[in-house]
Amino acid sequence: KQEVTQIPAALSVPEGENLVLNCSFTDSAIYNLQWFRQDPGKGLTSLLLIQSSQREQTSGRLNASLDKSSGRSTLYIAASQPGDSATYLCAVTRGNTGKLIFGQGTTLQVKP
Amino acid sequence: NAGVMQNPRHLVRRRGQEARLRCSPMKGHSHVYWYRQLPEEGLKFMVYLQKENIIDESGMPKERFSAEFPKEGPSILRIQQVVRGDSAAYFCASSPLQGAPTGELFFGEGSRLTVL
Numbered sequence: 001k002q003e004v005t006q007i008p009a010a011l012s013v014p015e016g017e018n019l020v021l022n023c024s025f026t027d028s029a030i031y032n033l034q035w036f037r038q039d040p041g042k043g044l045t046s047l048l049l050i051q052s053s054q055r056e057q058t059s060g061r062l063n064a065s066l067d068k069s070s071g072r073s074t075l076y077i078a079a080s081q082p083g084d085s086a087t088y089l090c091a092v093t094r095g096n097t098g099k100l101i102f103g104q105g106t107t108l109q110v111k112p
Numbered sequence: 113n114a115g116v117m118q119n120p121r122h123l124v125r126r127r128g129q130e131a132r133l134r135c136s137p138m139k140g141h142s143h144v145y146w147y148r149q150l151p152e153e154g155l156k157f158m159v160y161l162q163k164e165n166i167i168d169e170s171g172m173p174k175e176r177f178s179a180e181f182p183k184e185g186p187s188i189l190r191i192q193q194v195v196r197g198d199s200a201a202y203f204c205a206s207s208p209l210q211g212a213p214t215g216e217l218f219f220g221e222g223s224r225l226t227v228l
Contacts, residue, residue, distance in 0.1 A: 031215055034216070036219075043219045046218070097215075099157050100147075
């Protein structure tokens, strides 16, 4: 049974810091891995999607890496801003079914 | 191109009543997924539907919960005889194909159910 774990559960950093969020999964047979952002009381916004054959994806100040063999992904946020404060969720799929298995999330607070 | 639309955004029900949550997928998307986020818990898959078909309902509670995606109109998640434990945020997601070539899903803003 696939399990997804995110560490840390919460993180508070001063503005401008570079930071890394971690995601691990127990079954390496994944189809893809997605990172989402969720603001309080809001829905999920897709940030980055990495196919199982890929090693990393980048979008602006965000970079996500994937090491399937070790069951790990990291989300790197460069030069953090207060607007980055949110909960970041990692999710994997086994096949091309849209059936996502989510981690519990990391709640990030960036202080001005 | 409007995103995934869910309504109502907030719903309050008393124990024993019925709750109906609606989801209109993005234009051109024919696959709908429902997820539930219980307080202090992660998002959990409930059901995957295509037009007029339930493809995977392995995450649906065995009783009181049902889902449909008719040929015309939105997908509906129906909860009968609600209990306090049903209080949660219910999210709908859609994709154009079976998960799309990349498997990417697009989520709505969610419907927040409170059972008194």
